[in-house]
Each structure stands twice: as structure tokens, then as C-alpha cells.
Amino acid sequence: MAPTLPALLCLGLSVGLRTQVQAETLPKPTIWAEPGSVVPCGSSVTIWCQGALNAKSFSLNQEGISAPWNTQPLLKPWDKANFSTLNIKEHQAGRYRCSYFIGFNWSEPSDPLELLVAGEEPAGQSGTRSCRGLTGPLRDRPSLSARPGPSVAPGENVTLLCQSGNRTDTFLLSQEGAAHRPLRLRAQDQGGRFQAEFSLSPVSSAHGGTYRCYRALSTDSYLVSRPSEPLALLVSDYTVQNLIRMGLAASVLLLLGVLLCQARHDRKEARDAARS
Known part of the structure; x- marks a missing residue:
């Protein structure tokens, strides 16, 4: 039986809406590293990726490495995920980008994060094999x-x-x-x-x-x-500093003046008492 005109219209509308959703461009996420983007060799680092609300999945890519690192958000509002690395090695230094997935689409990749691995090793890990190239x-x-x-x-x-x-x-x-x-x-x-x-x-x-x-x-x-x-x-603002110094100096001078007046007053009372 041939499909009716209303059915064809519904089918076309459904396909059109799905195509529009698939073609939607999601805003690019934000990427950052904690505790920072310069990491001592052999220590740990966490790369964060934050996108839109209710993201289903996040992907982290290192430039020059074909296999991405995928993970899912763990906490509401499901807008960010983290990728943690312990005992970071020299080959993990490089440029990273992340993306997130919603509906039928992956977002644009984030701006690049340059992860730098430094030659200073964490305490207690001197001479680790992963860091010898930096010595x-x-x-x-x-x-x-x-x-x-x-x-x-x-x-x-x-x-x-x-x-x-x-x-x-x-x-x-x-x-x-x-x-x-x-x-x-x-x-x-x-x-x-x-x-x-x-x-x-x-x-x-x-x-x-x-x-x-x-x-x-x-x-x-x-x-x-x-x-x-x-x-x-x-x-620092030297003007403010000078005003503070002048205020402190004036307070000290005022205190010294009060103490001097008190001392004179005490001596005068002592002389008057001796005469009487």
C-alpha cells in the first residue's frame, strides 16, 4: 500500500528535524590543567574539559596521537569531565584538545592546551626511568x-x-x-x-x-x-604606602607626646607633694 500524503509529510518533517539536529554546531569547550600546565616529570596532572550542560561523553586528544581518551561526566550538571595522569612521562608532553558529545554531534575542539613537562622531579622520585631524558x-x-x-x-x-x-x-x-x-x-x-x-x-x-x-x-x-x-x-601603590607610613609616624609621635605630658604632670605632682 502506498504511503499517504500525511505520512510522507511526517516522515519528511522527522528527517528534516533530525538532519537539523545533526548539523547543529556545538560551542567549543574549555580546557585547563590542574595544578598547572607546567608539570614536573614523574608527578601527576589532571586535565579538565568543560562543555555544555548534559553532555554524554568527553574526548581528549593529544596532537600526533591517533587514539583519543574518552570518558563520561561524573557529576551534575554533566558539563565537565577530568582526565588524570599519575607519574607523567616525557612522551605525554604536547598539545591537547578536547571535545564533548551531545545528541548526534561532537562539539568543535577546544583551544589547545600546551602541557609542558619539566625536568624537576617530585621529592622521593629522583632518577626515575621516565624522567632520565630531562637530566x-x-x-x-x-x-x-x-x-x-x-x-x-x-x-x-x-x-x-x-x-x-x-x-x-x-x-x-x-x-x-x-x-x-x-x-x-x-x-x-x-x-x-x-x-x-x-x-x-x-x-x-x-x-x-x-x-x-x-x-x-x-x-x-x-x-x-x-x-x-x-x-x-x-x-603596590607607593602613594597609599606613604600615607600609611605617615599615619603610623603621626600616631607614634602623638603617643610620645602623650607620654611626655604624663611624665611632666607626674613630676609636678611629686614636687608639689614634697613641698607640702
């Missing part, structure tokens, strides 16, 4: 300094200088707790000493914090050296 040309840590100094006022300019006496192709500057990826600059050879100048200008309160820098070679830009010693950059 050669990237063993030595660079130095980090601030010019004109580590304490500046908002609006001023400051330069963080990374230096190393060992061959270096690029330097990376990382701010502790910052959401953005580490800054990367090509190293300049200054008579056998390599350096890079990271200019922060004009400085704002967001620039305040703890910084470290790393060395990297062009053979594998995702493997970095041990970090420099931390540098604390203090961004």
Missing part, C-alpha cells in the same frame, strides 16, 4: 631577575630577565596560579650567555605574584628544564 641538556636551571627591581607601582614598567650559561633556544615565563599559558620568547645569544627579556608594561595588580622561568630546546619545545628560583613581584 641531560636541560638539567641546569636558568636564573630569573627583575629590572629595575621586584617592587613596582601600578603603571610602571618592569622587565623579567631569564638567563642561562647553557645553550637555550627559548625561555618560558610562568606566573603561579595564572590561567594563561606561560609566555615564550626566543633566546638571544649574548657572547655565549643566553637570555630573554619579558617586558611587563604597564604593570597592574594582576601582574603581582610569583614567577619562574624555564629553558627549552627546539628539538622538543614541550620539554623544559628545571625551573629557576621563584621571584616574587610586588605591585
